[in-house]
Amino acid sequence: LVGSACSEKKKDHLVIGVSMLSMQNEFIQQVADALEKSAKTANVELIVVDAERSSLKQVEQVESFISQQVDAIILNPCEFEASSPAVEKAQKAGIPIVNVNSSTKSKPDAFVGSDDAESANMAMELIAKHLNGKGNVLMIQGYMGQAAQLDRERGAKAVFAKYPGLKLLASQTGEWDRAKSMSLMENWIQSFGDQIQAVFAQNDEMGLGALQALMDAKKKAQVYVVSVDGIQDARKSVEQGNLDATLIQNAEKQGSESLRMAVELAQKKKIKESNILIPFEIFQKK
Amino acid sequence: MKNLFLKSPTGGIFIALVLVCLLFGSLTSRFFTPMNMSVILNQVSVNAILAFGVTFVIIAGGIDLSLGSLLAVSGVIVALLSQEGSYALWIGLLLTLLAGMAMGAFNGALVVLTKVPPFIVTLGTMTIGRGVALLLSKGRPISDLNESLNFLGSGDILGIPVPIIFLIISFVFCQMLLTKTVFGRYVKAIGGNEMAAFVAGVRVNRIKLWVYVISGLFAALAGILLTARINTGQPNAGLGFELDAIAAVIIGGTSTRGGKGTITGTLLGVLFIGVINNGLDLINVSAYWQQVIMGGIIILAVVLDGLYQKMKK
């Protein structure tokens, strides 16, 4: 079983396995693009697979990487807890593993990313500032029970605790989906009407869905909408003066930094900082 | 009127629909507003159009799980063709509808020619379709669409929102097709007893092919409408929509074994699901409980419908 591994012919370049949360998500797609781009310049072969938001699938993909004897693994975890076995398995097999974008409970060899809770926190702070600490807010959640949803909810709740004047009118799931959150917003407009003062959506897709519903109902002027991720569509919408703000995660930097770390770990170099936090940037119309 | 209602096979689900409406109406005054009624119709339009199309497939004894993916592919195609400053709207719409029919024909041809169970054929095309939508869009939402496409999603004609107009036209068209044409009769005949239809000289394969073409056509129409509504072509739109549409059809009294069903029933099924979704949001039930209640009400309604049908006899 071990013998066959050594007889693999010697490669002239590094092979790095990458398991991404979901290639149907634009932000993740951008990170993957950045990875590919940096890999090309660094002459690294990437094997990119899509976990389709399933942590089980992700664990299995890492198992496949291990059996393929890759030189390093970059993991974009689906879940804080449930993707942990992937990290443990890689480390047990002696393959360095780098987490990108979000974290796992088991500590990887390096982490590059941003804190989901922080993005929600910043978004809600914008809302609080806009409403002067007093007003009615709606929150559109991601898919219930997923790490990103939980973290962003946590970050947002902290702001509500800080400003007693902010009232959470309702919070429901939009399942990360534009059409679903548009319907949700339409229904909320019926039940809350003019009470709505601000909307926080846990990702841009849902923010844009809610925005569409508000514009169709000619209510956008009264309502302040903020979402997170900073995807192309959302930035454009901000520039056009529709969406009020989005929080940009620097996908480019997450991609290139995590690749650099993975390469250095694969080459057994000593790394100085194993925890690279890339801050969010607020994107709003000046 | 009373007689007509008692005779209709959809009486049970109609009663269930009235009951949930009354329930929500009593729980919140926001429910029975003209505005909210219009919102519900608007929201169900996509699911209704999918469900109308797949009703034919199910009556003919088949199934179509690829609806959601076909919707996504069509949505991406119409978005690509409606990029600002590209083709005229009608060209984009026409090509998209044709693409939907072609994808449906692909399903139908596989079902007819290879005798592979439709469940597997359409499960396969569901996966393929999702991949195609991602490939076409490179995995990104496609925005900057023509204003005129957007009009289909959020405009109105004589005060009636365009999606509702689409809903009504589709309803009338499918209702006529199923009840007033030879085609509709043959669809029922094939679902009822395929061999008998064959020996009576019905061109079974041709009809079965068309049934999937219709399903594809309406999936494309739904894709256009959804894209227009959210003003973006989304490769991952319509995930799981097939189950909603099929559920509406079956709740509406169409038999999973084929041979019988009505478009009116399907419309009631769609409205039923739509009203529950809307009502639960209005009374702000927690997201977790929403699912429990939703599932419970659906089962309950179908059970009541069964009792009602028995009582009638």
Place this chain on the structure above:
Amino acid sequence: MKNLFLKSPTGGIFIALVLVCLLFGSLTSRFFTPMNMSVILNQVSVNAILAFGVTFVIIAGGIDLSLGSLLAVSGVIVALLSQEGSYALWIGLLLTLLAGMAMGAFNGALVVLTKVPPFIVTLGTMTIGRGVALLLSKGRPISDLNESLNFLGSGDILGIPVPIIFLIISFVFCQMLLTKTVFGRYVKAIGGNEMAAFVAGVRVNRIKLWVYVISGLFAALAGILLTARINTGQPNAGLGFELDAIAAVIIGGTSTRGGKGTITGTLLGVLFIGVINNGLDLINVSAYWQQVIMGGIIILAVVLDGLYQKMKK
């Protein structure tokens, strides 16, 4: 041997499986390693166990869409019961399996007593189950589980990973149950002609109830295994797993109309899907193309199987 193989109804899909293995083997040297074979078996264990259970339902002429949700509920329950320092492992396992059977019995009782189509009943419980999993776990993943539970997911006995042992035991159990017991015989009879079975004195309702209980039991087992593998109880685990499991069953030659099918066929169907998933990852096909190829291969395999069955005659 050759004879046995030709006689078996699963010959076609077996050939298809061999062909895809050879294909991937020729494309990458990493495919045919003992390590990778073990990885594949490990990976398919959850789907296999779900699929074995639902094979009984489908042979009896029903369907179970609630598998994925039942898996999630069971996964959450076993996690709650296996929090570090709580009950002994076997208590947690036992209670979880009982809970799975109870949920299956709920499905079965609704199907039998209300005559609502199983598609709707299990679609309803699928939604309800998802809500219940979220409620039980308060929407959060449940971690800090007993080491002994973790062992079920990643330990091994005599060098064989525990999930593979579960897979083998489930296979043998289901195979025996279907082919060597009165129960298995009657399941096929009910799927073949329910009315005739009833008149012949078969306790149709009782058997149908049990069929869903078995499906629930294996969903719970799969839930335990998944929780052990990822070392967390996830309320949103198993989304869409029902379609994979049902696809494996049908690819394995079980008829959607009921009455015939084999556990061996289901295992081959599961392996087929598992091998494609693994192989496509190994040869590094882009995520979008993976879906297109996956769907295409599945349809192709079933078409070839059909041709093969015809040729045999």
Place this chain on the structure above:
Amino acid sequence: MSFSYSGSPILRSVNLRLEKAEIHALVGENGAGKSSLFKSIMGIISPSDGEIIFFDQRIHGLSVREILGKGISMIHQELMLIPELSVAENIYLGRENSAGGHMSLAAIQRSVQALFDRFGLDIPVDVKVKELSIARQQIVEIMRSVSQEAKLILMDEPTSSLTDGEIQFFTRLIRDLKEAGVGILFTSHKMEEIFEFADVVSVLRDGEMIGTYRTNEIDAHVLVEKMVGRELKDFYPKADVEVGEPILDVENVGLSGVFQGINFQVRAGEVLGLAGLVGAGRTDIGQSIFGIRPYTSGEIRYLGKRFEAKHPSEALEAGMAYLGEDRKELGIIPEMSIRENMTLGLMRMFQKMQAILFQAEKKATEDNSDALRIRMAHSGQKIQELSGGNQQKVLFGRMLLNMPNLLILDEPTRGIDVVSKFDIYSLILELKKAGKGILLISSDMTELLEMSDRVVVISKGSQRGELSKQEASPARVLQLALHA
């Protein structure tokens, strides 16, 4: 012309000639190939060689549609109706757009109504076919082929579900068609019909044409001999049997809305016949005794004790056996083997802690099959590959395995050839000799009167009288059955 299913020859160089306005009967045992011959003519299956010529035109190789268009229609052995469509829609199915242009539903209904009026049928044209009794469905099927105004009608057992009342209608219909110059090729397992309707009769045996004879030049005994290759004596075998204790007492039993006030007794060693027109409710009475349906009034006593089966398995365990009237729906599991079909519902005899005792099962079913002379390749063969008569014998085998005291037989010989009928009659006699009680429901008047020791007549769910063997004549039974 020849034809084979997956290599095994079904029709071997068959020659058949039919004149204009001729009524031609085709007879043969179950599985002789009669239906296969019809299906080849209709283009549903395609013969491997030979040719079919219709008015100087070669028609083989054409599709079903094209052959329908040439003026040939067929009544299928299995009802080929769409249950959810109305009578009128069924009759015109596939022909809505024929020569005269598109026909609206109203036009179709008018046309069908006119047709029904012409033949004095009172079947409503706008109800769904599933709401009709089997007999009426069969009439609809017959009328469909008549309405096609074909020059040749193939009728595959057109009378199998008809009782005496409807047969009179059928007789008139055949005469009308003959006068209009229509050629008819039909099959039947009822000897009387062959001689009543047909001008000539052809005999098919194991896919080979034995010969064609004029019906006025051949008698029934010789014909049967040609069919089966041996002589059959005493078609309805009889023996004197001592009548014993009552086994079943039915006292004033009713099922609300279906039947009421039923009173009879079945004793050991006798056959009690239930007579009545189709739809009289005899099937329901049998089913209520066996626990397939409930009964809501009166009392049933079995072996002296009050008996109310809530499920067929309770009746089975008490020592009853039941044969349903529709073999396809209530009898066989087509995809399962002969063995599995024979032990269905009786697995408690062949199991140990739920595990099947395959050896015991195999031995019991094979002994049984030998005793019943079931023609089969092996007991693991799928039952759907057997002829109807042999399928029926398998079901008899199932009943015998249970060693019953009481047998309820609902139309035990429907669609079954003369030899198998004879075998079944002999079997009934054996059972009677062994002291079993038999409740026989049959729409074949001759069979019922010949085989029964007493006859109870049912009409519209009520009992109209009980006749002893001496009293029971066809006229008397019919008189009671028609009594409104």
